[in-house]
Amino acid sequence: MLDQDQGIEHNEYNGLVYSRQRKDSSFPRGTVHLYNEDQSRPGRSITGFPHIKRTYHLHAGIKRLFKNDSFKAEEKLDGYNLRVFSHAGRLLAATRGGFICPFSTEWAGIWAEEYDLDGFFRDYPGHYLCGEVLGDNPYNRQRGVDLSPGAHFFVFEVCKPDGTFLPVSTKEELLREYGLPAVKELGTFNALQGEELYALLRDLNSRGKEGVVLKSPDSSRRMKFVTPECDIQDIKDGLEVGFDLDMGFFQSRYMRVVYFVQELGLDKDEYSRKLGRAFMDGIPVSENYQGAREEYTVYLSSRNTWQSLLSMLISQIKIRTLETSWQHVRGREMLKVRFARIYTRSGKRYQRMIKGVLHQD
Amino acid sequence: MLDQDQGIEHNEYNGLVYSRQRKDSSFPRGTVHLYNEDQSRPGRSITGFPHIKRTYHLHAGIKRLFKNDSFKAEEKLDGYNLRVFSHAGRLLAATRGGFICPFSTEWAGIWAEEYDLDGFFRDYPGHYLCGEVLGDNPYNRQRGVDLSPGAHFFVFEVCKPDGTFLPVSTKEELLREYGLPAVKELGTFNALQGEELYALLRDLNSRGKEGVVLKSPDSSRRMKFVTPECDIQDIKDGLEVGFDLDMGFFQSRYMRVVYFVQELGLDKDEYSRKLGRAFMDGIPVSENYQGAREEYTVYLSSRNTWQSLLSMLISQIKIRTLETSWQHVRGREMLKVRFARIYTRSGKRYQRMIKGVLHQD
Numbered sequence: 001m002l003d004q005d006q007g008i009e010h011n012e013y014n015g016l017v018y019s020r021q022r023k024d025s026s027f028p029r030g031t032v033h034l035y036n037e038d039q040s041r042p043g044r045s046i047t048g049f050p051h052i053k054r055t056y057h058l059h060a061g062i063k064r065l066f067k068n069d070s071f072k073a074e075e076k077l078d079g080y081n082l083r084v085f086s087h088a089g090r091l092l093a094a095t096r097g098g099f100i101c102p103f104s105t106e107w108a109g110i111w112a113e114e115y116d117l118d119g120f121f122r123d124y125p126g127h128y129l130c131g132e133v134l135g136d137n138p139y140n141r142q143r144g145v146d147l148s149p150g151a152h153f154f155v156f157e158v159c160k161p162d163g164t165f166l167p168v169s170t171k172e173e174l175l176r177e178y179g180l181p182a183v184k185e186l187g188t189f190n191a192l193q194g195e196e197l198y199a200l201l202r203d204l205n206s207r208g209k210e211g212v213v214l215k216s217p218d219s220s221r222r223m224k225f226v227t228p229e230c231d232i233q234d235i236k237d238g239l240e241v242g243f244d245l246d247m248g249f250f251q252s253r254y255m256r257v258v259y260f261v262q263e264l265g266l267d268k269d270e271y272s273r274k275l276g277r278a279f280m281d282g283i284p285v286s287e288n289y290q291g292a293r294e295e296y297t298v299y300l301s302s303r304n305t306w307q308s309l310l311s312m313l314i315s316q317i318k319i320r321t322l323e324t325s326w327q328h329v330r331g332r333e334m335l336k337v338r339f340a341r342i343y344t345r346s347g348k349r350y351q352r353m354i355k356g357v358l359h360q361d
Numbered sequence: 362m363l364d365q366d367q368g369i370e371h372n373e374y375n376g377l378v379y380s381r382q383r384k385d386s387s388f389p390r391g392t393v394h395l396y397n398e399d400q401s402r403p404g405r406s407i408t409g410f411p412h413i414k415r416t417y418h419l420h421a422g423i424k425r426l427f428k429n430d431s432f433k434a435e436e437k438l439d440g441y442n443l444r445v446f447s448h449a450g451r452l453l454a455a456t457r458g459g460f461i462c463p464f465s466t467e468w469a470g471i472w473a474e475e476y477d478l479d480g481f482f483r484d485y486p487g488h489y490l491c492g493e494v495l496g497d498n499p500y501n502r503q504r505g506v507d508l509s510p511g512a513h514f515f516v517f518e519v520c521k522p523d524g525t526f527l528p529v530s531t532k533e534e535l536l537r538e539y540g541l542p543a544v545k546e547l548g549t550f551n552a553l554q555g556e557e558l559y560a561l562l563r564d565l566n567s568r569g570k571e572g573v574v575l576k577s578p579d580s581s582r583r584m585k586f587v588t589p590e591c592d593i594q595d596i597k598d599g600l601e602v603g604f605d606l607d608m609g610f611f612q613s614r615y616m617r618v619v620y621f622v623q624e625l626g627l628d629k630d631e632y633s634r635k636l637g638r639a640f641m642d643g644i645p646v647s648e649n650y651q652g653a654r655e656e657y658t659v660y661l662s663s664r665n666t667w668q669s670l671l672s673m674l675i676s677q678i679k680i681r682t683l684e685t686s687w688q689h690v691r692g693r694e695m696l697k698v699r700f701a702r703i704y705t706r707s708g709k710r711y712q713r714m715i716k717g718v719l720h721q722d
Contacts, residue, residue, distance in 0.1 A: 053719035060717025223719060247608040252722060254640050259714065262646040268638075273630070276637030279615050285623040353620065356421025358414035358584060361613060 008033070013100040014308075016090070020098030021048055030098040034087050046085050046094060047163030049130055052213060052224045056259040058201070059194045062214065065223050066191060071214045072168045073186040073200065076224055077132040077154055078210040080139040084108050084153070085128035086121035095139070102308035103138055106301055107151040110330060111181075120178045126161030129153075132183065136297045138309060138339075143233060144208055149329045150299045156183045157219065165219040186212060198264050205229050205266075228257040228271060232278045239282030241292045243346040284350050291347035295322070299334040306337055318342040369394070374461040375669075377451070381459030382409055391459040395448050407446050407455060408524030410491055413574060413585045417620040419562070420555045423575065426584050427552060432575045433529045434547040434561065437585055438493040438515055439571040441500040445469050445514070446489035447482035456500070463669035464499055467662055468512040471691060472542075481539045487522030490514075493544065497658045499670060499700075504594060505569055510690045511660045517544045518580065526580040547573060559625050566590050566627075589618040589632060593639045600643030602653045602704040604711075645711050652708035656683070660695040667698050679703040 007023040017039055021031035030048030035041065055061025062071070081096040082104050091112055093104035112118055121127075134145055135152040155175055158166045166174065175182045189197050204211060204227055211226035231253040238249055254275060261271045284292075300306050306324075313319050322338040329336070352359070368384040378400055382392035391409030396402065416422025423432070442457040443465050452473055454465035473479055482488075495506050496513040516536055519527045527535065536543045550558050565572060565588055572587035592614040599610055615636060622632045645653075661667050667685075674680050683699040690697070713720070 051721050053721050055717045055719050056714040057717035060715075061719055062717075064717055065719060242612075247612065248722070251603075251608060251611070255644055255714070258641055258644040259646060261641065268641050269634070272637030272641045273634045274637065275640055276633030276635065277629075279636055280619055280622065280629050280633045283616055283619040285620060353417040353616070354421075356416045356418035356423075356425055358416050358422055358426060360412050360414050361609070 018100060030096050032094045032098050032100065046083055046128055047159065048098060049081055049083065049096060052222045054224055056256060057263055058225050061223055063191050065221050066216060068191055069216060070188050070190040071216055072188055073212045073214050074156060075184040075186055075209065076211045076213045076226065077134055077183055078230065079132040079134040080137060082133050082153065083128050083130050086125060091117065099312060101312065102305050103298060103300065104133065106305050111153050115180050116178045120180060128159045129155045130157040130159060131155040136299055138296055138298050138313060141237065141294055141296065154181050154183045167218045168215055169217065201227060202264055226256065228260045231257050232274050236278035236282035239279065240284060241294060241343040241346045243349045244343040285354065287354065289350060289354050292343035292350060293340040295338060295340050297336065297338050299329050299336055301334060303335060306335060318344060379461060391457050393455045393459050393461065407444055407489055408520065409459060410442055410444065410457060413583045415585055417617060418624055419586050422584055424552050426582050427577060429552055430577060431549050431551040432577055433549055434573045434575050435517060436545040436547055436570065437572045437574045437587065438495055438544055439591065440493040440495040441498060443494050443514065444489050444491050447486060452478065460673060462673065463666050464659060464661065465494065467666050472514050476541050477539045481541060489520045490516045491518040491520060492516040497660055499657055499659050499674060502598065502655055502657065515542050515544045528579045529576055530578065562588060563625055587617065589621045592618050593635050597639035597643035600640065601645060602655060602707045604707040605704040646715065648715065650711060650715050653704035653711060654701040656699060656701050658697065658699050660690050660697055662695060664696060667696060679705060
């Protein structure tokens with residue numbers, strides 16, 4: 001069911017009918033439209049999470065966006081974007097694209113046992129929580145994450161019913177009040193404190209962290225800035241499935257690495273070696289090449305949830321289930337599923353390259 | 362004047378009417394159609410130079426193309442492709458795209474004084490010479506070329522009137538007989554002599570040479586293979602004007618580097634460093650960035666030739682003349698012109714990056 005004029009796709013999740021905004025129109029892409037009880041027309045919308053812009057030059061970008069105003073820095077996490085909300089007595093979770101996700105919704109229920117989500121939504125029924133999911137998940141391969149098994153949610157914005165964000169300090173107070181997990185606050189800066197911000201980013205980089213999101217205190221202006229260690233790792237990991245990615249994926253990353261190294265005064269030799277090594281190690285060359293795939297592990301309450309998740313995933317990409325077993329995780333028995341995303345296009349291209357098939361530029 | 366159905370464009374060079382094949386149809390792209398004296402219909406065609414395929418894996422590619430047959434190796438030169446022919450008493454030169462080029466045609470006249478081109482075309486009036494132009498030229502920035510000032514022509518194929526190539530040994534004999542300049546012959550090999558060919562390529566690589574073209578003795582099957590030193594240098598130089606190039610330009614090169622290093626057993630650390638350094642040094646980061654340009658020098662007989670060349674060049678790209686002067690070159694007074702190709706798109710993109718303009722991925 002697809003209403004192409006509005007870029008709206010009608011979906012259903014466990015008996016709940018909703019639509020998602022497939023592309024920007026009067027609502028941004030990823031907006032979830034929820035219906036009234038008579039299902040006649042949208043009763044409420046969970047606004048799509050806005051794109052956060054980047055800059056290649058941190059100091060110049062800050063001066064452009066914030067002038068001399070102060071701004072807050074928060075740690076940017078490398079997971080997937082999720083909006084958690086309460087509707088018709090149910091706790092639900094929508095991905096960036098606006099799908100109500102069976103995996104994420106189930107985990108929202110677990111997070112509600114670990115944190116006082118119920119209290120928050122009882123007091124703020126129309127608000128919703130935007131955050132990053134880290135740990136075992138079906139969307140984002142995790143690297144060097146030191147968390148207990150299963151999925152973990154870290155809130156970075158609290159949205160009012162009209163889709164605008166709460167001011168940063170109000171958000172921080174609310175999250176503290178209800179004891180909800182949040183991304184790390186890294187301090188308040190302004191354009192004159194360039195050297196302090198550089199020191200912060202060098203430290204995040206040296207610990208392999210992704211980077212920062214910078215926000216005006218009212219959270220209306222935002223930008224992000226990522227570290228070369230993260231970009232270089234992305235290049236290495238991305239190359240394995242590189243023909244299934246936008247070509248811009250690699251270009252924007254190697255460009256960012258060079259600009260970061262220059263602006264923050266990192267060692268050019270060291271980062272030349274690391275960047276080159278990402279290409280050297282990321283591109284598959286083995287004669288025993290088996291094709292392009294990424295392995296994921298997820299923990300679910302039941303085979304039913306896996307079936308729902310699987311049917312969502314296979315609408316996007318080929319999936320191979322590798323192993324299922326029951327495990328004790330976060331205080332409950334859960335179905336552990338290891339599966340692989342199969343990147344057919346990359347697999348075929350690399351096969352041809354390794355086999356020396358002649359080609360024209 | 363454009364005949365879109367046939368992909369044919371009608372042109373004129375110094376009173377000579379011709380057409381060029383803008384895209385492959387019954388004739389390959391770059392074919393030059395010459396007219397009879399009454400100009401009623403094409404009297405003769407200079408076939409477009411065929412694409413030569415590549416492989417990412419030398420040994421596997423050789424086995425595919427040549428099986429166990431022997432093949433000839435010739436040095437691949439890094440210049441621009443030119444076809445020189447004689448028509449209606451005039452010596453003419455056409456670029457890969459099928460333009461009769463005022464610069465190249467003038468230099469063909471100079472080469473005819475240095476070598477016995479006249480003798481060759483007197484005896485083989487319907488044949489034509491395909492070769493690479495090195496040295497000062499308007500199309501291909503030269504690196505580490507140790508030649509006297511001006512343009513130099515090196516023949517790699519002799520074409521029969523029907524557009525097919527002479528067998529390699531016949532070509533070599535003819536070029537020797539008329540004393541015409543040729544690309545370097547590097548020997549005869551077969552798929553069992555992989556190690557010898559690897560040694561040859563390692564040597565070319567260590568001397569910064571571009572690579573090899575491998576041909577069956579009858580020159581009907583051909584493939585090319587380039588060295589990582591050349592690809593890495595291309596990446597560095599290409600990045601300066603990178604937003605004006607195909608994105609595939611960089612991807613194919615860093616992939617080739619990795620496959621070459623692996624197959625020919627080069628040092629991975631050394632080439633990681635070199636590859637990374639190409640990105641580090643190739644991407645402009647200076648606050649005093651002045652825009653993307655490439656500088657070229659050409660030597661011409663007169664300002665008229667420069668005007669003809671310039672009007673050809675500016676149909677493709679913005680040109681800025683930097684300096685003109687008269688110089689004694691190759692035994693004659695010639696107009697030396699330094700000019701720059703201005704890459705507007707790359708210049709603007711890098712300006713925005715350096716100035717920290719916020720952007721969305």
